[in-house]
Amino acid sequence: MxxxxxxxxxxxxxxxxxxxxxxxxxxxxxxxxxxxxxxxxxxxxxxxxxxxxxxxxxxxxxxxxxxxxxxxxxxxxxxxQHRVLASVDGQLVPIPINLDTINRLYNLRLTSFELEAFFAARAEKAPRVRTSEDVIVGKVGRELYEKFFRNYTRKQWGLDPSELDASVTAHIPVRTSRDDRYFTDTFQxxxxxxxxxxxxxxxxxxxxxxxxxxxxxxxxxxxxxxxxxxxxxxxxxxxxxxxxLPYRSLEFRFETKNTQVFQPAPVVNHPNEHPYTRVTECKYLTGQEHPKTTLVYEYPRAEGEPYxxxxxxxxxxxxxxxxxxxxxxxxxxxxxxxxxxxxxxxxxxxxxxxxxxxxxxxxxxxxxxxxx
Incomplete structure (x- = not known):
């Protein structure tokens, strides 16, 4: 018993x-x-x-x-401490969006204070924030929303951000500093x-x-x-x-490279034409020393394990x-x-x-x- x-x-x-x-x-x-x-x-x-x-x-x-x-x-x-780059306009730039992201993307030399004004000038506030699109466009404007979020979200969820609850993107930070950490929790x-x-x-x-x-x-x-x-x-x-109850699933494809390091960050997001959403290089996370390295490609799926x-x-x-x-x-x-x-x-x-x-x-x- x-x-x-x-x-x-x-x-x-x-x-x-x-x-x-x-x-x-x-x-x-x-x-x-x-x-x-x-x-x-x-x-x-x-x-x-x-x-x-x-x-x-x-x-x-x-x-x-x-x-x-x-x-x-x-x-x-x-x-x-986790760091992520996004492949946008032929460049790898930090995400969450920060000061370096904008300066590299637009070839600018903004300060943190100027970046606040940059976002404010482009933000489109919805009368009522209901969807994931409302959240992001209300923070950084439509152009950055299109570059970083819309296609990524479509791949991840099989839905346009305008069809998803605001909670999906509400937690995504936008920084005016150069802090490129993905998380800011006390313990990492x-x-x-x-x-x-x-x-x-x-x-x-x-x-x-x-x-x-x-x-x-x-x-x-x-x-x-x-x-x-x-x-x-x-x-x-x-x-x-x-x-x-509906879920989105993922398919994981693993690829081992005959090199110690393959990509310049632990994770590279792909809000672009590729069918996968992100690529993770495992050794960054584990700290393992090894002459080879393994990558994990993530392909969103409608069917499969409930994630x-x-x-x-x-x-x-x-x-x-x-x-x-x-x-x-x-x-x-x-x-x-x-x-x-x-x-x-x-x-x-x-x-x-x-x-x-x-x-x-x-x-x-x-x-x-x-x-x-």
């Missing part, structure tokens, strides 16, 4: 398995339909001995001391030995049993358990009774129907990106899992031990 049956060995499921076992002494069975732990953060060594992310790059960044300290129990960190680092190793240490406990390559729906009736934590797609739990919930009003309405079903389902707790139909960063999922653990144990968050 297991105290907890947890579905999904990504961040949400693994954090809760670790906390319930190590923090509360509960017997936990952790299932995953894939044949590995770590969810989409899973990484492995390829045929050349290079550490690569099977499902594309995952850059850890957070301003939550609690989340960073919790994960630090299972990994040492490699300091890393990568697990020194990779994400998979971090998950292995997290789940290394005698009260945790892990079963891989197992479909929850096929075994749930045959495994004795008290309660369930479900981190998979919420619509799948209820057998798509209201219809499937990005599509933020449109009709999809939010469909999710609310499933959310109501979840709230009325006793003994099952829904947590994580797929179970809440919300795109969340890794640190946000960890925080959500720690919050659920505090709720399950009845302890205030500040009194919930992070490790034992």
């Amino acid at each position: 297991f105290d907890w049956l947890i579905v999904g060995a990504g961040f949400a499921g693994s954090v809760l398995a670790e906390r319930l076992a190590r923090g509360s002494g509960k017997r936990v069975l952790l299932l995953d339909k894939r044949r590995h732990i770590g969810g989409n953060a899973y990484d492995h060594y390829d045929d050349e001995g290079l550490l690569v992310p099977k499902y594309g790059p995952h850059i850890f960044h957070t301003s939550s001391k609690e989340v960073f300290e919790y994960l630090s129990h299972f990994t040492t960190w490699r300091p890393y 680092a990568m697990p020194l030995r990779g994400y998979t190793r971090m998950f292995e240490r997290m789940l290394d406990h005698p009260k945790i049993k892990v079963m891989l390559g197992v479909d929850f729906h096929e075994v749930k009736e045959s495994i004795p358990h008290a309660q369930v934590i479900y981190t998979g797609p919420i619509d799948a739990y209820f057998e798509d009774c209201y219809g499937k 990005y919930p599509i933020p449109r009003p009709e999809n939010a309405e469909l999710y609310r129907k499933y959310e109501a079903l979840a709230a009325a389902t006793p003994g099952v707790h829904f947590v994580g990106r797929l179970a809440t139909y919300r795109y969340s960063n890794m640190d946000q999922v960890v925080a959500q899992a720690l919050e659920l653990y505090a709720k399950l144990t009845g302890l205030p968050r500040e009194r919930t031990p992070l490790a034992a």
Whole structure:
């Protein structure tokens, strides 16, 4: 008899398995339909001995001391600040857009104060900000929107920005400084030995049993358990009774080059005619020393693994129907990106899992031990 049956060995499921076992002494069975732990953060060594992310790059960044300290129990960190270039008008320029981006693109020598005026003169404020197009055009104007965002968004989502909720681009910063970091969070680092190793240490406990390559729906009736934590797609739990929730997916293509370094930045975005959206050079992220280098090309797809919930009003309405079903389902707790139909960063999922653990144990968050 297991105290907890947890579905999904990504961040949400693994954090809760670790906390319930190590923090509360509960017997936990952790299932995953894939044949590995770590969810989409899973990484492995390829045929050349290079550490690569099977499902594309995952850059850890957070301003939550609690989340960073919790994960630090299972990994040492490699300091890393992410930088991205965009291929625009035959040049590679920093993104998010900053002072250097504009000066290089237009062959100018603006100061930060002059750049503010540059943006203000071009911005087109919508009477009511409803779409992703409204957000960007309202910040930097239509020309930069066309150069950096419109085609990239069309490729990524299969929709024009004018058809997408404002939330998709609302978080994208525009800087008047020369700060070319992609993120500005307090804690920015990568697990020194990779994400998979971090998950292995997290789940290394005698009260945790892990079963891989197992479909929850096929075994749930045959495994004795008290309660369930479900981190998979919420619509799948209820057998798509209201219809499937729409997602965008990605196809990843890997290419190894016989050179130590191939591109001038960890990631190059392609808001251009190429069918892929971005190219990641893995060694920048891992810090691995190797005579060869591996690139990951990302091709957006309409079908495949569910990666990005599509933020449109009709999809939010469909999710609310499933959310109501979840709230009325006793003994099952829904947590994580797929179970809440919300795109969340890794640190946000960890925080959500720690919050659920505090709720399950009845302890205030500040009194919930992070490790034992």
